[in-house]
Amino acid sequence: MARDQTLLSGCVPAFARHNGYPPRWGWPVKVHAALREDTQAFARAKAPGTLGVGSSIVAPMRFWSLAFGLIRQDERACGGPRPVCATGRGHWLLEEEEGADPYLEEAATLWLLHWWLLSAQPCHVPTFRYLFGIWGRSRFARAELQAAVQDAAVATGWSRPADRRIQRDITALVSMYGTTGQPDRPSAHAVEEYVSNPFRQLGLLELAAAEAHFGEQPRTTRPSDRDLRVNRHRGTSCCPRAILAYACLQYAQLQDVRAPGAIALGRLHTDPVGPGRLLLADRRALRTALEQVEVGPTGRGVRLAASGDGEELLAFTEPPGDLADRLLAARYRRLDGPASQR
Known part of the structure; x- marks a missing residue:
């Protein structure tokens, strides 16, 4: 198989x-x-008691905070032999009294975390990045996704990942995002799962009901046997406009687009690591979000424009990262955005 370094090259292998x-x-x-109390908390034998979880949960808790960009390991910044400390993003979001949304009570925050997770450089969840950003299929079986991710890893130049590792990735992905598509008839178990797995309310991934052939009754299948369906560009997948506009500006920053400058709306829509793909937003949603964006008292600094050949552009007169930070501060009614925190 020919190598394609662009497939998963932005991810941790x-x-x-x-x-x-x-x-x-x-x-x-x-x-x-x-x-906040101890940068060595994860290295301590008492970590399960400190975090209030079983010993098998400590490593996943650390992993997800790292993958969302809420913590980092940096001996110079944190001190000690195995230190982990909060990032500016973590301080901005999670401080108990001053954080933007420490208990993730707003759906917008879940969209924001979803964007931070998949747009991270590097991204720590290559299977997730592949599904939402690279693979174009909307309905598929778990085995199909597993084979596609393994092929993508090889094409990127990595060793072929073991079946069980991709299967665990898919298990976590379905548990994190998967819904039954029947929110009007939730069981007690389903309600508990929604509470435990807050990202399900985004409606990004659905366990598709088994299809029947003509003249047959629909098949009854266990949830683990069902096909999966990504709800691309549907009403259940509506990222808030402020978060979508923030993602567009941060994407321009990550792509090193300087100010004054511009980036094509088509690129925002179709790039596998852009907001259109990762936030499941169509071109119209991107345009609407950017038309209504305000990034300061005057709302200046960003606008939609057209190139000489008529291509739609997002143009900005200030660094897009600064604009993104101010936009997020305004959305959460904070004085500053996450990038201003240290």
Whole structure:
């Protein structure tokens, strides 16, 4: 197989470091509180008691906070032999009294974390990045996704990942995002799962009902046997406009587009690591979000324009990262955005 270095090259070449556990409600703020008291918290034998979880959950909690960009390991910044400390992003979001949304009560925050997770450089969840950003299929079986991710890893120049590791990735992905598509008839178990797995409310991934052939009754299948469906550009997948505009500006920053400058709306829509793909937004949603964006008292600094050949552009007169930060500060009614925190 020919190598394609663009497939997963922006990701860490590792799979299932979450051990199959999705991020649960309350994990980020627990990690943040523990590290505020002790940057060695994860290295201590008493870590399960400090975090209030079983010993098998400690590593997944650390992994997800790292993958969202809420913590970092840096001996110079944190001190000690195995230190982990909060990033500016973590401080901005999770401080108990001053954080933007420490308990992830707003759906917008879940969209924001989803964007941070998949747009990270490097991205720590290559299977997730591949599904939402690279693979164009909307309905598929788990085995098909597993084979596609393994082929993509080889094409990127990595060793072929073991079946069980990709299977754990898919288990975590389905547990994190998967819904039954029947929110009007939730069982007690389903309600508990929604509470434990807050990202399900985004409606990004659905366990598709078994299809029947003509003249047959629909087949009854276990949830683990069902096909999966990505809800691309549907009403259940509506990223808030402020978060979508923030992602467009941060994407321009990550692509090193300087100010004054511009970036094509088509690129924002179709790039595998852009907001259109990763946030499941169509071109119209991107345009609407950017038309209504305000990044300061006057709302100046960003506008939609057209190139000489009529291509739609997002143009800005200030660094897009600064604009993105101000936009997020305004959305959460904060004085500053996450990039201003140290």
